[in-house]
Amino acid sequence: MSKIVFIGGGNMASCLIGGMIANGTPSQQILVSEPGEEARQKLSDLHGVDTTADNQAAAGQADLLVLAVKPQIMGAVVKDLAPALSHKPAVISIAAGIPLSALENWLGTDIALVRAMPNTPALVMSGATGLFANSLLTEQQKQIVEQLFQAVGIACWVEREELIDAVIAVSGSGPAYFFLVLEAMQKIGQELGLPQDTAEQLSLHTALGASKMAIDSQASAAQLRQQVTSPGGTTQAAIGRFEQQGLEDIFRQAMTSAVARADEMSKDFSS
Ligand SMILES: NC(=O)c1ccc[n+]([C@@H]2O[C@H](COP(=O)([O-])OP(=O)(O)OC[C@H]3O[C@@H](n4cnc5c(N)ncnc54)[C@H](OP(=O)(O)O)[C@@H]3O)[C@@H](O)[C@H]2O)c1
Structure with missing residues (x-):
């Protein structure tokens, strides 16, 4: 033992x-x-x-x-x-x-x-x-x-x-990215008229549900997104705006910054 x-x-x-x-x-x-x-x-x-x-x-x-x-x-x-x-x-x-x-x-x-x-x-x-x-x-x-x-x-x-720095950028710091998205969805849900509690419950359970679907499904995240994005529908209107504003590039810059900071920290704490 x-x-x-x-x-x-x-x-x-x-x-x-x-x-x-x-x-x-x-x-x-x-x-x-x-x-x-x-x-x-x-x-x-x-x-x-x-x-x-x-x-x-x-x-x-x-x-x-x-x-x-x-x-x-x-x-x-x-x-x-x-x-x-x-x-x-x-x-x-x-x-x-x-x-x-x-x-x-x-x-x-x-x-x-x-x-x-x-x-x-x-x-x-x-x-x-x-x-x-x-x-x-x-x-x-x-x-x-x-x-x-x-x-x-x-x-x-x-x-x-070196890939541990990539792990830090994806999953180590990742929970905070999702908290940030939740914060934004809750704030804007309220701006659109929902009571605070309702905006919180809807956004939290949407995150849980989307994550469960992605874990349980054989389909990739991109395929799942396409499945829920009807042409000309509300989701497409929102996703189109994310893409137009360069969401993927914002994530790339953010996660690259996390990797750079992890590298600096390795140097700071190694002596
Ligand atoms: N929490 C997370 O989500 C998370 C995620 C990834 C990695 N980590 C890593 O996990 C490590 C621990 O994090 P944590 O959140 O568990 O921190 P924590 O709650 O502060 O635990 C560290 C413990 O070590 C004790 N300690 C201090 N000096 C010590 C000594 N000389 N010998 C033995 N124990 C001593 C501290 O006691 P006192 O409080 O009395 O000083 C404290 O109870 C960190 O290196 C962190 O980077 C944490």
């Missing part, structure tokens, strides 16, 4: 632990190291897991070590852990902006490393995670890592580490 140790017991760690336990991982298999006493109590009350405030002692027991602290403190935390990892557990970082080269600088190149990019909907078990591993991750470790993230949504491996 692999011991899974979390360094940092905040929102994302708690959500991954909840997902794993709901999927059948025994709570005794999980240990969390977290400085906050209140946070430790909450984790053991909520999930029945063991907790500690001693990162090194916890890491020393790990078969799989999940680094779940903020990117800004990752360097200091990992350098401090390094002496406790001579048994070479697989190490997963979920921090945005920490490249594997930084983890290798702090931990050495002879350790299996995974860079994971989950997103906020993991907190409601509907996450989308991109994963990249170095060549030392075994097939068995790969399966455990997949199970960990599939417990809170879907998980996809990417072939090159």
